[in-house]
Amino acid sequence: MILVGVLALPALGALLLALLPAHLDRSARWVGVAVTAATFLVSLALLDGRSSGAKGDWQHVDVRWVPAIDLRFHLGVDGISLPLVVLTTLLTLLCAIYTVHSLPAPGRAGTMLALVLVLEVGMVGTFLARDLLLFFVFFEVVLAPMYFLIAVWGGPQARHAATKFVLYTLLGSVLLLVGLLTVYAAAGTLDMVALAHAHGSGIARSTQGAAFLLLFAGLAVKSPLWPVHTWLPDAHTEAPTVGSVLLAGVLLKMGTYGLIRVALPIVPAGAERFAPLLAVLAVAGIGVGTLACFTQTDLKRLVAYSSVGHMGFVLLGISTLSEVGVQAALFGNIAHGVITSLLFFAVGGIKERFRTSEMAAIGGGLAKRLPRLGALLTLAAVASLGLPGLAGFWGEAFAVLAAYRPAASLDRTLYLTLAVLAAVGAALAAAYFLRMLRSVVAGPPPAAAQHAAAVPDASPVELLAWAPLALLGVVLGLYPALVLDLTKPAVALLVTALPG
């Protein structure tokens, strides 16, 4: 029931908000907060029924839905799904809180929050779906609201960026769908639990290879994997803060989650065959992300490019097909969701105040001018560069470790090289983040700023929306077992499907 509730609540909320008259703008914002808060609390109840060490789904729903195309409403929650679901509901709540403070032109809080709630349904549904077709449906549901969020509430080039985002991901979706149908054609079922349990038995190796490649291509766009990442910087630069947060915080994870949930266990032979390709592209993404960040002049673009690098570590972890690697990937997903969301919130706050996210135009001295905002940006940047003791470290360090000791069937020399390159890339992330802090946060404020009207520091509402992420960044950094204890049994079960 909780499984249905966590989808029904935001769906009903979206309906309510869409029907709310436009002049009730303030009430719409509070309705948004109420609905997302309720959804967040309900998502915590998904823990109910979990016994420690539970491997499979501890809650599930399975009913026929559209018999004509064999679509079942099959949901479940296990240790892999739960952290992502809670991350999604939390970020949506924080976005709703943030909207109370700030809403970019053209306003219309009700419509925007309705879109955010539809987005939430799609995201949460993707992480809970246990039927391949249902997974695909939820996967696609997010496209429309995200398109409008960017196109309507975004920056001057928003149309172009939104279109690029939609067309690009749609192209990926087509490949994903064909891949899913290939699995269906070969195995005769869409039940993800049964398929994962079968470990690919009953699907010919060559079919597994083809299916994996299709799924991989489709999911890679979303993740995003180099070189199909170029929609991301544009989309982020133009998106409103809330859009950026949900895009980076959750949407990208749908791609990596799909790889872990669908591609690895269902077509393991294909995964084994193409894992080295994934690994090479992932490390290329780390390198390109790191180097490209170094030359960015726009804060939002910089954070967006940094995501390419960070998701590269997640993908590298997956490509090792090992328990440590998948654990690192899942943790990296959550850590990136928390940290990059905080980064986008902080950068969004800066952009709102200075009407630009160009570093040169903002000038230095934020630590003096806006101490709270400067401190949050510093914390987020330091967490993002992978400092041990903050959340960003664990996923990346252990992805490198997993690459040092990948699944036995994989080429060790290749992975060893990749491990070293990835470690160097991780260290160099410090270079661009320090460059950013140096030009924006540190130093004296520009002379012009002393005469300009005072810019307000972070407001209480903003702090309410951001502080949980800062806190999580520290707590997960000091005690990663909070997530890893949840994912561990499920990952142990999952890797039994993998070769080697």
Added chain:
Amino acid sequence: MTTLGWLVLGLPFAAAVVGFLLPQTATRSAQVLTVSATGVATVLSIIVATGAPVAGKPGVTLAPFGTLTVHAGLRLDGLATIVAVAVCVVALLVQFYSIAYLAGDDAYPRYAAQVSLFTAAMLDVVLAADLIQLLVGWEVMGICSYLLIGHYRDLPEARPAAVKAFLVTRVGDVGFLLGVLVLGVGIGSFDIGTVIAHAGSMPSGTLVTACLLLLLGVAGKSAQFPLHTWLPDAMAGPTPISALIHAATMVAAGIYVVARLYPVFRLHTVALAVLGVVAAITMLLGALAALGQDDLKRVLAWSTVSQIAYMSGALAVGAPVAATFHLLTHAAFKALLFLAAGCVLNATGEVLMSSMGGLRRRLPITFWTMTCGLAALVGLPPTSGFFSKDAVLGGAWEAARGHGGGPAWVGWLVGVAGLLTVGLTAAYATRLWLRTFFGPAHEPAAAHETGHAHGPGHVHGPWVVREPCWIMTVPLIVLAVPTVLLGFAGLRSSWLPARLDAPGVAVHPTLGIALVSLALSAGGIAWVVLAWRRAPGTDPVPALPVLTRAFYLDDVQDAVIVRPYRLLARIVSAADAGLVDGAVEGSGAGAGMLSRRLSRLQTGNVQFYATGVLAAAVLLAVAAVLL
């Protein structure tokens, strides 16, 4: 005892957390908070150090990564607890001293919180029972040094210096992380006790690789060649921070980790031989560069580079007790020297020795305590430096005679470099002493610019050179005690050596080595004194640009690493925007043209999505029919 150990680590950490949340105006609360937290931690660390050692047992499960698990625990043996006391004492004195030195600073709570976090991070390195737990403290120190070196926002050189400190050490930390991972994967555990116990079972190639990787991190943190370049620039930070970084935290961490994992390093001589070569180069490099500096703090910074190399050298020749001994005495006298230098800067508003002179009558406490510190740095009996430096040279001599466990040539190399460095150290220490405290007094300029670069944001107007207030001089007097007396603690094997888990090893001077090194010290001192007497008040050492610029290694680093990296970044960035995204935009433009033709009937931006959904729906339907 373990609970007390956690408190030693936890109190500065808690003070840091609270300090970060305080408003920047709450200077007084921040002072009370951080000084009392560090003070209590110091008392507890002494209690822990005098208690029975606690072998680190796996504590809390921090990160279950499947086949490998990270724990958090404490390893409270003699080495760890003694070094922890040193860390706490220096940190406490630095916090106390800062109250006066940074009086009027507009971001004191943040500063004090960062110092507390720095202390907690170093204590984590010292007390950790798990390598990954150790790594957390190791790198948190890096970010604290970045924040603190960049503390003076209006100082133009502070920002690049802060970035450099973090990046150079981080380059080393890539190696450190990989080394830890190789050890952890090879042994199946990150627990330090387990690693030490089972390292012998690892294939020797893997083990040597791991040790060399770890040494890369050690070189970064402990400012050893070729990763030493950040330390002299780090002088842009407030002077108490220099004391903290140079004496008890950060640079000591690298040496400490090698000492901690010494049973692992000892298994193969290759890594230790490399360390010996690095140590020999660094010793001489640092001492020569110190001879060419005019900035008082930079002389001390280069002397740290050189002195830390003595510790590396001791480790390389199989004398870890001598290394730790020198670490402790150095912590005392270098903290003293930096805090005294802070008093000089505070009193004169000058950083360059060429603008000082004749200060011994005006700053008597500073003069006398700094004289003790310099004597210990040179290694004059009976100061602590005499004993610990002698122990290092004695270890090298033992190794040269083939008793060190490693190759004899490493012993010779470290020994000869060490003796040469003794002479150079005497020369630059004497130069500093004479130029600062003797000769004609420089009348301070009537009106200084707003404060001065390196000191606290200071008053304008006529400058009166006088001894700073007691808050700054008391730490000097306190530190002078171990600076002079700590050397005697090694004389009986049941005193300090026993606490360092080296029973039966007394650390006492050997006559031959003592005589040779004293002769060399005397030579160095005589050379500078004679030159000074010929022309008092002028630089007794000819100013050679090669020394002042420290052999141009900064320029080499810039040409070989920094500039190529920038170029590569620009190329990759342009390629990614031009080629990869260009292809996408190009095909997008083509498709766009096509879609405009196809969709003449539709208007508005919804069309793209509608088209997409339609396409997907059609695909679904087709698939459903076909399958």
